[in-house]
Amino acid sequence: MREFDVAVVGSGYVGLVTGACLAYIGHRVTCVDKNERRVADLQRGKMPIYEPGLEEMVARGRSAGQLRFTADLPGCAREAEVVFIAVDTPPGEDGSADLSNVAAVARSIGRALSEAGERERPLIVVNKSTVPVGSGDYVSMLVREGAEEAGNGSVDFRVVSNPEFLREGSAVYDSLFPDRIVLGAESREALDTMRELYEPIIEQSFPAEMDPRPKAAVPFVTTDLASAEMIKYAANAFLATKISFINEIANICELVGADVSSVAYGIGLDGRIGPRFLSAGIGWGGSCFPKDVSALRSIAREYDYEPLLLDAAVCVNERQRKQVISKLQRELHTLKGKRVALLGLTFKPNTDDLREAPSLEIARTLSSLGARVVGYDPVAAKEAARLQPELKAAFDPYEALRGAHAAVVVTEWEEVRSLDPARAASLMEEPRVLVDGRNALDPERCRRGGLLYRGFGRA
Structure with a gap:
């Protein structure tokens, strides 16, 4: 060479x-x-x-x-x-x-x-x-x-x-x-x-x-130049839309009593669909999907074209983050004076990237509603607390859970996936709610350990 x-x-x-x-x-x-x-x-x-x-x-x-x-x-x-x-x-x-x-x-x-x-x-x-x-x-x-x-x-x-x-x-x-x-x-x-x-x-x-x-x-x-530039935007917009699609299905699953994990597995076996990017939860964030979808929508509007499907994908994604708050309010009734632990703060595991991370938006909303928020992340807790002063940093997941009335799985780091539900419940205060924003934990194991488990699209 x-x-x-x-x-x-x-x-x-x-x-x-x-x-x-x-x-x-x-x-x-x-x-x-x-x-x-x-x-x-x-x-x-x-x-x-x-x-x-x-x-x-x-x-x-x-x-x-x-x-x-x-x-x-x-x-x-x-x-x-x-x-x-x-x-x-x-x-x-x-x-x-x-x-x-x-x-x-x-x-x-x-x-x-x-x-x-x-x-x-x-x-x-x-x-x-x-x-x-x-x-x-x-x-x-x-x-x-x-x-x-x-x-x-x-x-x-x-x-x-x-x-x-x-x-x-x-x-x-x-x-x-x-x-x-x-x-x-x-x-x-x-x-x-x-x-x-x-x-x-x-x-x-x-x-x-x-x-x-x-x-x-x-x-x-x-x-050609233009097509290569469009390939990048189209790829990310499609993946973001696929995630929003399965989140829409997850919300309907909750209403009818179906399990989105089974639904995703079943449709993912179809070669035309495939299994990737069919994980329901709190939606997409990070440095690429939000920016690229936004840019593609902006390009379309320069030509007086309304990208309705992309607009809908963004709306569904924004709603998923609000779903976390709704699930907590449903179980805690009021968030004032409650302590909520956010488990995982980066937008995905194995990175320190907090750009457009759902955790920061969730922390802001919880704080505005009177909750005390503590956040754990193996690599980004300190930076998250700097970006979001209302968020208290924790450097161990069980430290974050101590005294919490509720916890939210935001990022499925291995340290979060491997949590011991019984130990977590022993550290928490009633009602010991766990909102699994990534459907990363075993619901039955969590319930046996003493946690009030709430996932996304899980009956």
């Missing part, structure tokens, strides 16, 4: 995982970040995020001399063959993606190219950030503007869309063993270069510490 010189701009969740994995398969990678403190931490091996396996992957790349960190974007852009843009695109007030970070990077790349002079090959500029349809053309315009500002608009580059499909908690695995690699470009030359870059992953030819490998080869999907 050919060893590429790669720059990855943005050393957050996507950028750091991408850079570490590209270094692992044999490329020379420089991760760039404008936050000099983050760069200094990474140079010492200190991680800015919690992601299983990432710290070891970064350490391996650094020790092999394949991975380094810097704040010098112009220098990296001049030397690199491929530059990935992996900066944050947060939602604006109207739900649309804020591209100001992408724009700043694109202009800086243009200035660097202008100052570098003639190149042997065109620079490949890769949009790895989740960006709206049309952003490839937008980035091309900004690179040229940056070059013109520096005095030389005749710069040689190609823009590629390469959306990420990483799941927090398994991002390293997803990078090395993806379901597919999607590339969009108007240049055949750029697509061929990217295929060469990804060849060790496509062919699964890199050394891997697992046997057998999950798959023999990875599908390599090439299309």
Whole structure:
């Protein structure tokens, strides 16, 4: 394989995982970040995020001399063959993606190219950030503007869309063993270069510490820029809608006396539906689904189109969080003066990500209704308490349960799944309510242990 010189701009969740994995398969990678403190931490091996396996992957790349960190974007852009843009695109007030970070990077790349002079090959500029349809053309315009500002608009580059499909908690695995690699470009030359870059992953030819490998080869999907950008939004919107669908079914199950777990298992065996993303509960959160669904709705409205199905998916998701409060009120009658323990605070297990986490919204609502809220999480309790001052942090699940009238399973960490119901009940105050927001615990075991169990979609 050919060893590429790669720059990855943005050393957050996507950028750091991408850079570490590209270094692992044999490329020379420089991760760039404008936050000099983050760069200094990474140079010492200190991680800015919690992601299983990432710290070891970064350490391996650094020790092999394949991975380094810097704040010098112009220098990296001049030397690199491929530059990935992996900066944050947060939602604006109207739900649309804020591209100001992408724009700043694109202009800086243009200035660097202008100052570098003639190149042997065109620079490949890769949009790895989740960006709206049309952003490839937008980035091309900004690179040229940056070059013109520096005095030389005749710069040689190609823009590629390469959306990420990483799941927090398994991002390293997803990078090395993806379901597919999607590339969009108007240049055949750029697509061929990217295929060469990804060849060790496509062919699964890199050394891997697992046997057998999950798959023999990875599908390599090439299309135009706009379609590649839409694939990312469509994938996340579909998964969010699937979760909202099973939550709608769960609410009907409660009314008619059916069990949504059995229903989900039964319909999941249908090959047209599949079993994944059919877990009922308090709904979806995190950094991707809310932002991407919101952005796709915003894009539709730019064209005077009302995305009714996506709107409904969001409405169902918002209602699920309110269901937690309703279930607690039904059993406690009043929340004033009651102590409620939230078990798990991140939006999903095996990450420290609290963006759009249901726990924070539930904590705010409970506090506004007069409850005293304590929250346990194995990695994010302290940060959650900083973000939500009404939330008291606990660093052991049983500490959180002590003196609580009710508990809510918000995130199904293994430490939460393995709770001893009898021990939990012995620490709690009457009526010892447990609202299982992820249907993660055994209802009968909880009841035998002395807890008043309430799940989602369970009769």
